[in-house]
Amino acid sequence: MTAFGPKHTNSIAGPKKAGEFRVIPLILSNMNSDNFPNPTLRDLACEIGQVQIYWCFLENEMRRQLNAAGMQEKIARGTIVSHWRTYMAEVANKSDQGLIADYLNAVEKVAKTRNLLAHGIQSVAANPWESDSAVVVCAAPDGLKHKLTLPMIRGLSEEIDRVRLLLSRIIIPG
Numbered sequence: 001m002t003a004f005g006p007k008h009t010n011s012i013a014g015p016k017k018a019g020e021f022r023v024i025p026l027i028l029s030n031m032n033s034d035n036f037p038n039p040t041l042r043d044l045a046c047e048i049g050q051v052q053i054y055w056c057f058l059e060n061e062m063r064r065q066l067n068a069a070g071m072q073e074k075i076a077r078g079t080i081v082s083h084w085r086t087y088m089a090e091v092a093n094k095s096d097q098g099l100i101a102d103y104l105n106a107v108e109k110v111a112k113t114r115n116l117l118a119h120g121i122q123s124v125a126a127n128p129w130e131s132d133s134a135v136v137v138c139a140a141p142d143g144l145k146h147k148l149t150l151p152m153i154r155g156l157s158e159e160i161d162r163v164r165l166l167l168s169r170i171i172i173p174g
Helices: 041-068 080-094 097-119 150-168
Strands: 121-125 135-139 145-149
Touching: 041 080, 041 097, 041 121, 041 135, 041 150, 080 097, 097 121, 097 135, 097 145, 097 150, 145 150
Parallel strands: none
Antiparallel strands: 121 135, 135 145
C-alpha cells in the first residue's frame, strides 16, 4: 500500500476485490502522445471521452425530436434514448415501418458498443512503446468480454455522429 493507494502496476484495471484498485505509476497528465511513439493511456481516455461527447450530441438530437413532438414533460424522467425508442415505435405504427426500423437499428448498433464503454469497462492498457497496445476490455451485461482497440473506439465516435446526422434528417409525418 502506498500513499496513492494499493500497489502500482503498468495498467489501470477495475477492482480485483472490494476496495482494491491497480493504478498506473505515471500521472496521465505527463503522458502526452507528443512524447511517445504510440498511444498512451491519456490518448485512450480522450477517445473514450469523444465517444461520450458524441453520444450526448446524439441524445440532444433525440431530445429535440421529442420536444418537437410535445413530450417535454414525459422526458423529464427516464433516459432520452428509452423515450425516443418508444416514440419512434409509435411513429412506425403510423408511417413507413421499414425506414423507422433502420433508424432504430442504427441507434441500437452504436448504443451497444457505447454502453460497453459507459458501463462495462473492466481494464484499460496502453504501452506507448508498443504498437497496437492501446485497448479497453469491457464486460457486456451477459458477462461476455469485448476488447476494443483505439481505432475501434475512434470509429465508434464517427459512427455515432453519422447516426446523429441520419436522425437529424427524419421527417415525422404530422
